[in-house]
Structure formats: structure tokens, C-alpha cells
Amino acid sequence: MNNATPSALILGGTGRTGSLLAGELTRRGVTSRTASRSRADVRFDWDDPVTHAEALADVDRLYLVTPTMRVSYVEQVAAFLDLAQGAGVRHVTYLSAYNADQAPAGIDIAAVEADLASRRALTHSILRPAWVMQNFADEHMPVIDGAITAPSNGGREAFVDAADIVAVAAETLVDPEAHDHATYSLTGPQALTFREVANTIASVSGRPVVHNDIDQEAFLKGAVAAGVPTEFAVMLRWLTDALITGNGATPTGDIEKVTGRAATTFREFAERNAGAWNPEAK
Numbered sequence: 610m611n612n613a614t615p616s617a618l619i620l621g622g623t624g625r626t627g628s629l630l631a632g633e634l635t636r637r638g639v640t641s642r643t644a645s646r647s648r649a650d651v652r653f654d655w656d657d658p659v660t661h662a663e664a665l666a667d668v669d670r671l672y673l674v675t676p677t678m679r680v681s682y683v684e685q686v687a688a689f690l691d692l693a694q695g696a697g698v699r700h701v702t703y704l705s706a707y708n709a710d711q712a713p714a715g716i717d718i719a720a721v722e723a724d725l726a727s728r729r730a731l732t733h734s735i736l737r738p739a740w741v742m743q744n745f746a747d748e749h750m751p752v753i754d755g756a757i758t759a760p761s762n763g764g765r766e767a768f769v770d771a772a773d774i775v776a777v778a779a780e781t782l783v784d785p786e787a788h789d790h791a792t793y794s795l796t797g798p799q800a801l802t803f804r805e806v807a808n809t810i811a812s813v814s815g816r817p818v819v820h821n822d823i824d825q826e827a828f829l830k831g832a833v834a835a836g837v838p839t840e841f842a843v844m845l846r847w848l849t850d851a852l853i854t855g856n857g858a859t860p861t862g863d864i865e866k867v868t869g870r871a872a873t874t875f876r877e878f879a880e881r882n883a884g885a886w887n888p889e890a891k
Contacts, residue, residue, distance in 0.1 A: 621674030700785035739858030764852035767796035
């Protein structure tokens with residue numbers, strides 16, 4: 610791309626990766642604009658097309674985060690990509706999911722990947738992250754009463770730091786041609802059990818933490834009862850099935866390949882975020 614002043618639109622701009630990506634791109638010489646339903650540079654709502662054109666004004670690259678807590682969205686995303694191309698976007702970096710090509714029918718992750726691959730006027734990069742380490746430090750999978758509750762049957766996952774996802778995303782958005790048609794499976798350097806995660810959190814926080822390896826059906830029912838949309842339960846089933854059946858993420862080395870530095874270990878992440886589990890921890 611030959612734009613003298615490259616500019617990126619960051620969907621999910623207040624999320625775990627989007628909120629970090631804006632600053633990283635600015636440091637790398639790319640003007641960034643965060644987009645979200647609130648608290649971002651520009652308002653963006655997938656269900657309000659009026660917000661789409663304004664968000665796309667004067668940008669030539671896009672960090673694509675699809676509608677959250679849904680599984681069916683490919684047509685909605687395709688219409689937005691049509692608009693983006695017409696507005697001058699020439700590159701898209703898509704935040705997909707680990708093993709997206711193995712997603713069950715009805716989950717549109719792979720369909721969006723296929724749509725991007727079919728668009729000859731766009732360069733694109735696909736990021737397929739493993740389970741994000743931040744899940745354990747926020748409301749997604751918190752430590753409650755000294756326990757992490759999740760079904761795994763002892764399976765392993767190469768949990769990845771959101772900051773490492775951002776580092777790779779930034780590389781693809783700064784130099785799109787170098788990463789055109791690239792698919793990166795983003796993992797941490799170790800495949801860990803939930804028990805090992807709990808032990809690490811206990812070590813850095815100074816408080817006992819265990820893993821409650823709950824029955825998968827009970828976990829899914831509890832998630833829906835807590836407000837997760839019923840249609841999204843199929844996504845949670847797929848993600849937890851991968852752990853239970855031994856098909857969880859395994860270390861890939863893609864973060865080091867793209868950024869030139871090693872991926873963050875869970876221990877490093879936990880030490881950096883010890884206050885999430887114990888405000889008195891240093």
C-alpha cells in the first residue's frame with residue numbers, strides 16, 4: 610500500500626485487543642480510530658448500519674472483530690466488507706479463532722475467513738488465537754471462592770496473552786503486503802491444564818486456588834442461566850469440547866515468527882496481573 614498516511618479502523622475498540630491495538634499502531638506510525646457502541650473514537654453498532662459509513666471514512670485498513678455473543682453473522686459482515694471496499698479499505702486483519710476451520714456448521718467463523726479469501730481487491734490476514742489468558746483475570750472465567758470452574762477433563766490449552774495477539778495484529782496492519790493471505794495460529798509457549806493455571810494463580814496471589822472440573826452440560830446450563838444467549842452455547846460447547854477431547858491449542862511459535870520475540874508465558878502474565886486475584890499482591 611502506498612498511502613502516505615495509513616489509517617486503521619479498529620472494531621471492538623474497547624475490547625481486550627482493540628483497546629491495546631490503537632496505541633501500538635500509533636507508535637508504529639499508523640493513525641488509528643477505535644469503534645464500538647460506546648467509549649470509543651466513533652460509535653459503531655453492527656445492528657445500526659447508519660454508524661458504519663462514518664466509522665469507515667478515510668481509513669484504508671481494518672481490524673475486523675465480528676459481532677460478539679453470536680454465531681450467525683456472515684451475511685452481515687459481508688455487507689459491511691462490501692461497504693468497506695467501496696470506502697477505500699484495502700486490507701483486513703480478521704480476529705478469528707483457533708482451529709476455525711474445524712468449527713461446527715452454524716458457527717460463521719470459517720465462513721468469514723472464506724469471504725475474505727475470495728475478495729481479490731483486498732489483502733487480508735487471519736489471526737486464530739487460542740483461549741486468552743485474560744479470561745482468568747476478568748469476568749469470563751474468574752476465580753470465585755478460590756476456584757476456577759470450567760469443564761476440561763484434564764485437557765490442555767496453550768493460553769495466549771492478548772498483548773501478544775495485539776503485537777501480531779499490529780505487524781499485519783503496519784505492513785499488509787508482507788502478511789497477505791497469512792493465517793497465524795496464536796498461542797502461548799506452553800500447553801497447560803486448568804489445574805496448572807490454578808496453581809500458578811495461587812502462587813502469585815498468595816491465596817489457594819483450585820480447578821473445579823465441572824460437567825460440561827452443567828457448565829453450559831449455568832452459562833445460559835447467567836445470561837449467555839442460548840444460540841451462543843454451541844460456541845461454548847465447541848470450545849470446551851476441544852479441551853475435553855484433547856484437541857486444545859498446542860504451541861505453534863507463530864507469535865515469535867511474526868514479532869521476533871517469544872510469546873508470553875502464563876507465569877509472566879499472572880505476575881503482571883497478580884492484583885486481579887489479590888489486591889495486596891505485588
